[in-house]
Amino acid sequence: MDGKMKVGDLVQVANNCTQPGDQWHPMGAKCACFFCAGNSNRIGVVIGPAPKNSWAVMFDCGEAIVDDFEEARGEVKVISKSRRDDNV
Ligand SMILES: [Zn+2]
Numbered sequence: 001m002d003g004k005m006k007v008g009d010l011v012q013v014a015n016n017c018t019q020p021g022d023q024w025h026p027m028g029a030k031c032a033c034f035f036c037a038g039n040s041n042r043i044g045v046v047i048g049p050a051p052k053n054s055w056a057v058m059f060d061c062g063e064a065i066v067d068d069f070e071e072a073r074g075e076v077k078v079i080s081k082s083r084r085d086d087n088v
């Protein structure tokens with residue numbers, strides 16, 4: 001697998017948020033998760049390793065921790081590999 005995150009990679013978090021109007025979000029209520037609350041485009045840059053197979057990622061709305069399992073499940077995908085690894 002070459003999908004593993006590395007420092008410098010550009011990653012995008014899938015939008016799995018439930019839509020306004022469903023049972024968890026009564027009419028008009030907005031999702032209050034980190035990304036929705038921050039009105040984020042969900043694209044961030046991996047800035048460094050974090051404990052437990054996780055990575056610190058800087059998004060437009062701030063820093064968040066993403067782990068390799070989320071990447072494996074497709075909830076986070078690498079959209080641009082760091083140039084450091086281009087010739088691996
Ligand atoms: Zn949300």
